[in-house]
Amino acid sequence: xxxxxxxxxxxxIRTKYDPxxxxxxxxxxxxxxxxxxxxxxxxxxxxxxxEREQLEKLLRKTSYExxxxxRDHYAKMLPVVIDxxxxxxxxxxxxxxxxxxxxxxxxxxxxxxxxxxxxAGVGRTRTRRTKAELAxxxxxxxxxx
Numbered sequence: 001x002x003x004x005x006x007x008x009x010x011x012x013i014r015t016k017y018d019p020x021x022x023x024x025x026x027x028x029x030x031x032x033x034x035x036x037x038x039x040x041x042x043x044x045x046x047x048x049x050x051e052r053e054q055l056e057k058l059l060r061k062t063s064y065e066x067x068x069x070x071r072d073h074y075a076k077m078l079p080v081v082i083d084x085x086x087x088x089x090x091x092x093x094x095x096x097x098x099x100x101x102x103x104x105x106x107x108x109x110x111x112x113x114x115x116x117x118x119x120a121g122v123g124r125t126r127t128r129r130t131k132a133e134l135a136x137x138x139x140x141x142x143x144x145x
Contacts, residue, residue, distance in 0.1 A: 001029070001051040003058060009033050012043070012055070037063050 002013040012029040030043050032055065039047070039055050047055065085106075088094055117123030129137070 001047070001054060002026075003055070006031070008035075010055075010058070012047075012051070014051075032059070034062055035066075 002015065004011040004013055009031045011031045013026050014029050015024040015026045017023070018025045029046050029051075030040075032040065032043065036059060038059065039052055043055075044052060089099070114123055
């Protein structure tokens, strides 16, 4: 089976040899939208097992690539979004919203982001001081030195 790419779809073409014409004749089995995540039910019955696997592999690949591109886009947009949300929280007219609930959800999501950044090797790198070190620093500060 050949898969020909169109603007937003893939055309599924099967070529069979026609003895009368003494050449292969292409027949369109159907078409599939690129945005689908699975093979449509009406095409499952028309495709052979190998053809179905070929199409499923293509759909999985494009779904993964689409998701990766989406994640890349949002990662690049995050600093802009954070700036906008900062201004939103500081705007006195936002008091009518459920700020506590939104802030709680945001903190949870942000904690997950920080954890992912640490795992990726670009997150926080500070080392926490022990209680003894904190007590020593506080004593030094009180003593004026």
